[in-house]
Amino acid sequence: MRDGDCTFDALVVGAGPAGVSAALRLQQLGHRVLLVERSAIWPRAQVGEVLTAGVRNIIELLDANDALAAVPHVAHAGSRVLWRSREPDLLQQAGSAIVDRGRFDAALLALAQRRGIEVEQPARLLHLNGAAGDWHVSLLCGESRSRQVRARFILDACGRSAASRVDCAPRLAALWGEVDQSALTELDGTTLVEALEHGWLWAGCLPGRRYRLMLLCDPKAARQAGAASPEARLRAACAASRLLPAAAGLPLLGQVQMCSATPYLAADCWQDGRLKLGDAAFALDPVSSSGVEKAMRFSLQAAVALHTMLGDDGTGSHALARRFFEGRLVEACARHAHWTEAYYGQAWCAGEPFWQARAHYEASADGKLPQELLAALSIERVRLAGYQPPELKPLAAFNPALPLRLHGGAAIVQLPCVVDDRVCLHTALDHPHLERPLAFLENEALFPHLTRLAQPLPLAQLLRQLAAGMPSHKAQRIATWLWQRGLLESVG
Numbered sequence: 001m002r003d004g005d006c007t008f009d010a011l012v013v014g015a016g017p018a019g020v021s022a023a024l025r026l027q028q029l030g031h032r033v034l035l036v037e038r039s040a041i042w043p044r045a046q047v048g049e050v051l052t053a054g055v056r057n058i059i060e061l062l063d064a065n066d067a068l069a070a071v072p073h074v075a076h077a078g079s080r081v082l083w084r085s086r087e088p089d090l091l092q093q094a095g096s097a098i099v100d101r102g103r104f105d106a107a108l109l110a111l112a113q114r115r116g117i118e119v120e121q122p123a124r125l126l127h128l129n130g131a132a133g134d135w136h137v138s139l140l141c142g143e144s145r146s147r148q149v150r151a152r153f154i155l156d157a158c159g160r161s162a163a164s165r166v167d168c169a170p171r172l173a174a175l176w177g178e179v180d181q182s183a184l185t186e187l188d189g190t191t192l193v194e195a196l197e198h199g200w201l202w203a204g205c206l207p208g209r210r211y212r213l214m215l216l217c218d219p220k221a222a223r224q225a226g227a228a229s230p231e232a233r234l235r236a237a238c239a240a241s242r243l244l245p246a247a248a249g250l251p252l253l254g255q256v257q258m259c260s261a262t263p264y265l266a267a268d269c270w271q272d273g274r275l276k277l278g279d280a281a282f283a284l285d286p287v288s289s290s291g292v293e294k295a296m297r298f299s300l301q302a303a304v305a306l307h308t309m310l311g312d313d314g315t316g317s318h319a320l321a322r323r324f325f326e327g328r329l330v331e332a333c334a335r336h337a338h339w340t341e342a343y344y345g346q347a348w349c350a351g352e353p354f355w356q357a358r359a360h361y362e363a364s365a366d367g368k369l370p371q372e373l374l375a376a377l378s379i380e381r382v383r384l385a386g387y388q389p390p391e392l393k394p395l396a397a398f399n400p401a402l403p404l405r406l407h408g409g410a411a412i413v414q415l416p417c418v419v420d421d422r423v424c425l426h427t428a429l430d431h432p433h434l435e436r437p438l439a440f441l442e443n444e445a446l447f448p449h450l451t452r453l454a455q456p457l458p459l460a461q462l463l464r465q466l467a468a469g470m471p472s473h474k475a476q477r478i479a480t481w482l483w484q485r486g487l488l489e490s491v492g
């Protein structure tokens, strides 16, 4: 069967959290989307069950709370983390949850269908012709049905792939198996994380009375272990641990599985008319358990970049949308690499080769990534490495009689920001005391108000100026925030 010429604003390939988030957001913004998922088994198996607290805001923005209410989950009672020393710390992780990932992804996809997003499943792309703005796509749907569609943009949300990419850390492998929770007598609902000399362990309760044991290790070292099977390696790691020795001898439910967990940044995330999202664009070290959140968040940002281009009235928004998209990509990767390196460097066994290699790593400039992207990544990393949050100045030191002006180290820059769901250039404040340039505070634009502070201004006048566009208590808080961080200085 051949369908006629269906034209879509976006064709999204892959119905994981990244693809469905992009599809839902684009549909919210008024665009016509076709979502293509190749897996015939649905819900399909997927690792990545811990959802960090930030996923909640995203779910709310997508108005998906009700759709996810029935997804099996377990309360996340915090983590027992043996990392900095040989004694575990108890960490509370308010707002995080552990879900059945297959059912979570399936519930999001079902919501997309209920909202009227067209879904082809199982289906895959056979041929792609045309160019940005008018792609001609042949799909193979099911076993034999072919379908021709046209799409202005293609979004690749196919997940982790071995395609051209640059590793952001040394290679990492994950090995995992599951045991019945009833076999473990001392479960208190916490997840367990333990640094071992040659890797680290994660263990926790999943929905369905399963208990997951996962080892993250160097795949090369794992291969050098010779004949030891993945199961034997997982059991040996549990036996060597302080938190999980009891799990070492338990019968496993099914076979031990393995996959790559190396963090990377894909080449060509932005090609004319084709964008990569989620794990297709970048993958994070699972140590933060935040891959799903970051994948979904980046999809929302990409959707706004696309919305900006789709609404282009000839003002050349493509370059700005690209700058915004690549800026968010670089920020996500650089921040995560920065945090991960510091975290690996804090392990009690940080002197071991596994840990040393991960505490200091420079992505290679092997030509796979565009020079500008590599340079942006490196600039962001240098900025993060050099950033020290300023010590807050005590309010008692403030003299209201003296006029204020922007601190001499401040710079005014133009930043791509999202305003009314579109990317636009916005004036922002930059300063060594800021982790990144700041255009908005408490959802209020700082400019043009702060422009007048190039010259000294009495406090009352500054507050009047700010309060012209926001409630006066907010104006007061914003002025205080800026002064305490040394972004404003008293003149006198």
Ligand SMILES: Cc1cc2nc3c(=O)[nH]c(=O)nc-3n(C[C@H](O)[C@H](O)[C@H](O)COP(=O)(O)OP(=O)(O)OC[C@H]3O[C@@H](n4cnc5c(N)ncnc54)[C@H](O)[C@@H]3O)c2cc1C
Pocket: 013, 014, 015, 016, 017, 018, 019, 036, 037, 038, 039, 046, 047, 048, 049, 050, 051, 052, 123, 124, 125, 157, 158, 159, 160, 174, 259, 260, 261, 277, 278, 279, 280, 284, 286, 289, 290, 291, 292, 293, 295
């Ligand atoms: C070992 C490990 C543990 C992790 N633990 C966590 C965790 O605890 N918490 C967390 O937040 N994250 C975790 N992550 C990361 C998380 O799983 C991913 O970041 C997340 O799944 C990315 O979502 P995605 O939509 O980009 O990709 P995916 O979830 O992989 O979805 C991609 C979809 O695309 C489909 N697809 C693939 N190719 C095609 C094609 N050619 N045509 C059509 N469809 C296609 C696939 O079938 C799939 O449904 C972990 C990752 C690893 C490796």
